[in-house]
Amino acid sequence: MDNTKKLKSELQSELVSRISEWIRNQDPSGKIRVREAVLSRELGVSRTPIRAALQHLVGEGVLSPHELGGYTMLLIPPVASDSMAPGDESAGLYGRILRDIILHEMPDPATESALMRQYGAGRGEILQVLRRLMREGLAEPLPGKGWTMLKFDGEQMLKSYHLRSILEPALLIDRDYVIDRPVLERLKADHQAALAALSETSSWREIFELDATFHEVLARGSRNDLIADIIRRQNRLRRLAEFFSYSRLERIRASMTEHVAILDALLAGDPAWASALMRQHLTVSRTETEDHFSRDLEAVRSASSGIERLK
Incomplete structure (x- = not known):
């Protein structure tokens, strides 16, 4: 898989995780209607990739198209399988990166290569932490330019x-x-x-x-x-x-x-x-x-x- 396709696949997978988390945080009765426009506004993502991610969740049996538009929830989506468990080395890496976001000590630009050098970690570990930060609203990918982090003071x-x-x-x-x-x-x-x-x-x-x-x-x-x-x-x-x-x-x-x-x-x-x-x-x-x-x-x-x- 070339780098462009790999990036697209990773971001699409991450978008599915973000939508799943959004669904889990809504009305626990499961009576919500999931709409492209709402997700686009809340996640800051255009509707085309949102639509593709929703279709994936339909295929997984999580959502079903509603006759009046949008989607209804059939089951609560599971937590992403790449969640960090206690004792996972990536959890410690997450703490180090979060610390550096607070102290404004992140590399600029925050590319995956720069993060790998700064933390002495592999690309897989770095991506796992970046995906978690993205789900938490603390990081966003910049196409072709690395990642931007939430500013804090x-x-x-x-x-x-x-x-x-x-x-x-x-x-x-x-x-x-x-x-x-x-x-x-x-x-x-x-x-x-x-x-x-x-x-x-x-x-x-x-x-x-x-x-x-x-x-x-x-x-x-x-x-x-x-x-x-x-x-x-x-x-x-x-x-x-x-x-x-x-x-x-x-x-x-x-x-x-x-x-x-x-x-x-x-x-x-x-x-x-x-x-x-x-x-x-x-x-x-x-x-x-x-x-x-x-x-x-x-x-x-x-x-x-x-x-x-x-x-």
């Missing part, structure tokens, strides 16, 4: 908190907000299980995914895909910030407890109290970020081999 982080402090409390008291009790009860149970098992060896990735899921599930209650998309995009930035802030176990525990209180308020039919708790939660998180940002950043800088808890 303290100012962007504070702007993100400002946006979320305006949006997230307000959506909980909107008259059109819908509380999905089974979903919220399941989310509460997941938080309680995570709190019971929380320790210094807990997986950073699992903690982040639960945190991100909490905010995205609540955003989906707005039944407004633009709001849900904003929260998903902000979670990409938070993934970088919380890469190093998760070293503070006491804040993780407090944050999860705050999540449970917000869920309890919603389940009790008190959206005004849930909104107030959300505002307080985001204010405390922003203050913690401001107070510890420089110190946490320096801790990342000194961890030249990445952070083991990323596994």
